[in-house]
Amino acid sequence: MKAYIARRLLYAAFVLLGVSIIVFFLVRLTGDPAGLMMPLDATAEDVARMRRALGFDRPLPIQYADFLIRAVQGDFGTSIRHQQPAMGMVLGRLPATLQLMGMALFVALIIAVPLGILSALYPNSFIDRFGVVMALVGQAVPNFFLGIVLILFFSVQMNLLPSSGRGGIEHLLLPAVTLGTASAAFINRLLRSSLREVLGTDYIRTARAKGRSRREIVFHHALRNAAIPVVTVIGLQIVQLVGGAIVTETVFAYPGAGLLLVQSLGNRDIPVIQAFVLLIAVVVIVVNLVIDLLYGWLDPRISLT
Amino acid sequence: MASLRSNPVALVSLIVMVAILVAAVAAPYLAPYDPAAQSLRLRLRPPAWLPGGEPGYLLGTDALGRDMLTRILYGARVSILVGVLAVAIQTLIGVGVGLIAGFYGGAIDNVFMRIADVQQAIPFLVLVVAVAAVLGPSFVNTVLILGVTGWVTYGRVVRAQVLSLVQQEYVTASRALGGRDWRIMLLHLLPNLVAPITVVATLTISAMILIEASLSFLGLGVPPPTPTWGGMVADGRNYLVTAWWVSVFPGCAIFVTVLVINLVGDWLREALDPTLRRG
Numbered sequence: 001m002k003a004y005i006a007r008r009l010l011y012a013a014f015v016l017l018g019v020s021i022i023v024f025f026l027v028r029l030t031g032d033p034a035g036l037m038m039p040l041d042a043t044a045e046d047v048a049r050m051r052r053a054l055g056f057d058r059p060l061p062i063q064y065a066d067f068l069i070r071a072v073q074g075d076f077g078t079s080i081r082h083q084q085p086a087m088g089m090v091l092g093r094l095p096a097t098l099q100l101m102g103m104a105l106f107v108a109l110i111i112a113v114p115l116g117i118l119s120a121l122y123p124n125s126f127i128d129r130f131g132v133v134m135a136l137v138g139q140a141v142p143n144f145f146l147g148i149v150l151i152l153f154f155s156v157q158m159n160l161l162p163s164s165g166r167g168g169i170e171h172l173l174l175p176a177v178t179l180g181t182a183s184a185a186f187i188n189r190l191l192r193s194s195l196r197e198v199l200g201t202d203y204i205r206t207a208r209a210k211g212r213s214r215r216e217i218v219f220h221h222a223l224r225n226a227a228i229p230v231v232t233v234i235g236l237q238i239v240q241l242v243g244g245a246i247v248t249e250t251v252f253a254y255p256g257a258g259l260l261l262v263q264s265l266g267n268r269d270i271p272v273i274q275a276f277v278l279l280i281a282v283v284v285i286v287v288n289l290v291i292d293l294l295y296g297w298l299d300p301r302i303s304l305t
Numbered sequence: 306m307a308s309l310r311s312n313p314v315a316l317v318s319l320i321v322m323v324a325i326l327v328a329a330v331a332a333p334y335l336a337p338y339d340p341a342a343q344s345l346r347l348r349l350r351p352p353a354w355l356p357g358g359e360p361g362y363l364l365g366t367d368a369l370g371r372d373m374l375t376r377i378l379y380g381a382r383v384s385i386l387v388g389v390l391a392v393a394i395q396t397l398i399g400v401g402v403g404l405i406a407g408f409y410g411g412a413i414d415n416v417f418m419r420i421a422d423v424q425q426a427i428p429f430l431v432l433v434v435a436v437a438a439v440l441g442p443s444f445v446n447t448v449l450i451l452g453v454t455g456w457v458t459y460g461r462v463v464r465a466q467v468l469s470l471v472q473q474e475y476v477t478a479s480r481a482l483g484g485r486d487w488r489i490m491l492l493h494l495l496p497n498l499v500a501p502i503t504v505v506a507t508l509t510i511s512a513m514i515l516i517e518a519s520l521s522f523l524g525l526g527v528p529p530p531t532p533t534w535g536g537m538v539a540d541g542r543n544y545l546v547t548a549w550w551v552s553v554f555p556g557c558a559i560f561v562t563v564l565v566i567n568l569v570g571d572w573l574r575e576a577l578d579p580t581l582r583r584g
Contacts, residue, residue, distance in 0.1 A: 018423030022432075029439050036439065140564035142515050144522045145538055145556035148545065152553070156546050243430030247519050251542075261431075262523055265438040273435050281426045 008292060012285045019281040023274045024067050028060075036270055037080055071278065077271035081264075086271035090257050090279050096166055097256035100249070101241045103172050104180035105234070111184040116191030117218065120199065120226075131188050138185025143244050147178040147251035164253035171254075179248045183237040190233055195226040228298055235291040239284050315572035318565040325562055329381035336375040337361065340532050344370030349548040365550045367540060373550065376532040377558050383521075383533045384562065387447055388513040392506050394452025399459020400502065404490050406460065407467025414464070421457045429454065430519060437525040444527045447520060451513050462505050463498055470494050500577040507570035511563040518559050534559045 027033040034051035035042075042050075051057050055066065070076070076086040119128040154174060155163035161174050198204065199222055207217050246258035253259065257276060264272040309316050328335060347370040351358045358365065364373035406417040424432070432454050440446045470476065471494070479489050520526035521535030529536060534555040541552030 014419070015423050015426050018419070019426050022423065022427065026435055026439055029436065136564060136567065137560075140511070140567055141560050142518050142522075142535070142538075142556070142563075144519060144535070145552075145559060148538065148542065148552050148556065152545055152549055156549075239425075239428050243428040246430060246434065247522065250523060261434070265434055265523070265525060268438060270439070273438060277427060277431060277435055280428060280431055284426050284428065 005293070008289055012289055015285055016278075016281060019278060020068060020071060021064070023277050024064050026274060026277070027270050033270075036268060076275040076278070079264075079269055079272050081267045081269045086269075086275040087279070089260060089272055090275045093255065093257040093260045094279065096254065097245055097249070097258055100172065100175055100179065100254060100256055101238065101245055103176035104178075104241055104244075104248075105183065105238070106180075107176045108180035108183035108187055108237070111180075112187035112191060116188045117195060117223070119188070119192040120195035121218070123196065128192070131192065135185040135189045138181045141181070142247075143178050143182065144247045144251050146181060147174070147248055150174045150178060151251070166255050175248050175252045175254050178251065179241060179244045182244065183241065186237065187230060187233060191226060191230050194229045195222060198222045198226045224298060228295065231291060231294055231298060235288050238287045242280050242284070309572075312572060314568060318568035318572070321561065321565045322569055325381060325565070326385065328378055329385045332378040332382055336372075336378045337363075338372040338375045340371065340376050340379040341530050342371060346370065349544060349551070351548070352550055364554050365548070367537070367551045368544060368548075373537075373554055376537060377534070377555055380532045380534040380537060380555060380558065381562070383444070383527050383531060384514050384517060384559070387444070387451065387517045387527070388510040390448045391451035391455065391513045391517075392510050394448070395455040395459055395509065396502060396506055398453065398456035400463050400495075400498065402456060402460040403463025404467055404494060404498075407464040408471060408486065408490055408494070410468075417460065418464075421460055424454070424457055430516060433516060433520065434523060434525055437520060442520075442525050442528045444531070447517060447526050451516060455509070455513070458509065459502070459505060462501055466498055466501055467494055470497055504570065504574045504577060507566065507573055511566040511570065514559065514563055514566070 027036060030036060032047075034047050034054060034056050037054070038047055038050055055063060058066075074087050078084065079086050079089055082089065115127065115131050115134075119125075119131045122128060151163045151174065154161045161170050163174070165171055195218075199218075204217060204222055207221050212221075242258075245256065246261055248254070249256045249258035250262050257279075261273065261276045263269075264276070309319070344366070347359060347362065347366050349368055350362055350366040350370075352365045352373075353360055353363045355365075362372050362374070364377065366372055367376070402417050406414040433450055436450045436454065437446065440450070476489055476493055479493055484493075517526055518533070518535035518538075521533035522539045524536070524539065526535060527533050537555035538552045538559075541548065541550075541555075544551050
């Protein structure tokens with residue numbers, strides 16, 4: 001187990017190194033990183049001075065080494081617009097985004113799990129068909145549009161919930177539903193097919209023959225095995241949620257890291273964009289690591305050696 | 306194709322999809338107005354059937370008095386063209402990488418798959434918006450960014466297929482007869498990859514349309530004055546209370562287009578590979 005964790009950590013470090021190369025070259029895509037960091041009306045001399053000041057005139061490998069050493073120390077440079085450390089700005093906004101993502105995942109699971117279980121127990125029933133329609137709609141509606149429709153109904157028409165900002169749970173509800181719907185649709189269908197497969201296995205028939213109640217069979221015997229593919233997918237869904245959070249936070253003017261990213265994109269505030277991409281990659285890698293370790297707990301047959 | 310008759314949902318989806326395609330291609334002939342034609346007198350007019358609606362403007366007008374229907378028709382061109390071109394580039398890169406990685410295995414395979422791992426650690430939309438912000442918004446950049454960054458799924462699908470195909474006897478036979486590597490890849494492996502690639506491509510076109518819409522919504526896609534569905538939804542955000550139609554109609558256009566492509570894609574998957582039928 002320890003060796004497995006060590007190997008996974010080493011691999012995570014390797015992936016992170018790869019991400020750092022992408023982030024490093026991101027600024028150099030146009031061939032002129034100094035020009036990117038200057039206002040559009042900067043003179044050629046100003047850009048040249050900036051290039052020397054920031055060390056962009058040195059050989060690339062040296063620039064990368066320098067970037068990496070500073071990145072490890074959490075130094076991604078200073079936000080061009082706000083004159084604050086870029087990583088600090090993103091970190092400051094991260095809790096709000098994680099809260100939104102957590103709530104979205106909670107909403108997704110609270111819809112998807114009961115619906116998935118009922119759909120598996122009663123195939124082709126009304127609730128199963130409802131699940132199919134929800135899956136189709138959830139995968140086809142862009143989340144910024146879903147957010148706008150929710151605002152139209154719950155904020156504009158009924159005046160029930162606030163349409164923007166951050167505060168209590170009422171501020172979180174609409175964004176979380178917006179962000180979580182696609183995941184709910186997906187998890188529901190996956191849980192249904194996975195649970196149906198498990199319910200057809202021999203050990204379930206044995207449990208039934210022993211006279212166990214249906215409730216016991218589903219919750220004690222079947223669900224744990226059916227959860228394995230679902231847990232894998234939740235990992236992938238969290239990656240999706242990060243992308244969705246950018247758009248959702250924009251729609252609801254929710255002051256998280258995603259909104260900061262969008263504002264930085266508009267200002268071409270490259271250090272902040274770099275810090276965001278790298279930080280999100282860390283989050284993704286950690287989530288995947290945790291999920292790998294969860295397998296062992298869910299299914300002792302998967303040996304983590 | 307016989308399964309189409311027994312599958313009314315797929316049939317209707319296919320018809321709607323073709324209709325959207327025709328509307329996109331024939332937009333200049335179908336659209337009642339010029340997509341850029343503004344009118345100060347006709348700003349934010351509701352759809353024709355609502356009180357205050359102007360008879361000639363079926364879906365109403367936006368904040369600059371431009372006809373919504375016209376702009377939605379023209380917006381279809383951007384969405385579909387970006388979707389198709391991006392998927393074409395992804396397929397080219399993904400199939401190339403997957404073929405080479407699966408066929409040669411070893412170090413080449415390792416390098417490609419590790420690159421895929423690294424790329425997947427960055428959420429697709431995050432990578433795409435970051436690159437778009439650096440390169441600046443334009444039609445060509447949008448297509449290139451989506452095309453070049455989106456190859457990973459294809460690469461993995463093709464590689465997995467190739468890994469099992471190279472074990473087949475006809476590949477061994479071709480090799481024994483002195484067939485060159487490229488000949489085996491193009492003549493023996495590629496034809497077997499057409500079905501899975503078609504399925505992945507259909508389902509990715511809709512994903513790319515969604516991403517393009519998100520990019521345009523964030524102001525990082527094809528820049529104005531070109532009408533894009535995502536950009537139109539964003540324009541309407543300021544008028545939600547007074548003029549809901551400015552956001553809602555283009556949003557519905559995205560939704561319907563993605564929905565029918567997904568339904569057609571699902572049908573194609575079942576038609577092309579009976580083993581993938583849903584339980």
